[in-house]
Amino acid sequence: MIGRLVWFGIGAGAAVWASGKVKGYLRRASPEAVGRRVGASIGGVGDSARDFWDRVRVASAEREAELRAMLLLPDADADPTPQLEQRAGTDRPRLPR
Numbered sequence: 001m002i003g004r005l006v007w008f009g010i011g012a013g014a015a016v017w018a019s020g021k022v023k024g025y026l027r028r029a030s031p032e033a034v035g036r037r038v039g040a041s042i043g044g045v046g047d048s049a050r051d052f053w054d055r056v057r058v059a060s061a062e063r064e065a066e067l068r069a070m071l072l073l074p075d076a077d078a079d080p081t082p083q084l085e086q087r088a089g090t091d092r093p094r095l096p097r
Helices: 002-028 031-041 043-070 080-089
Strands: none
Touching (some): 002 031
């Protein structure tokens, strides 16, 4: 009889311990907790990606300005088609390869 009580106590203790572990895992797997962990771990990556895309935008704007200057377009809003048709008979600047 005492042996059964001991095993019952060990089983109850194991069940309490296991339920605590499961609750802890579920708490860590909740959407809020996962979002916090992901945000904390990739916060630096997000900043790096944002900086990268800012540099890409600046570089593409500079390159576009260079190309517009080569085509002698007055501003960014102008449609290049009429000016290119106008200059069809003249020597146009060549784009670098």
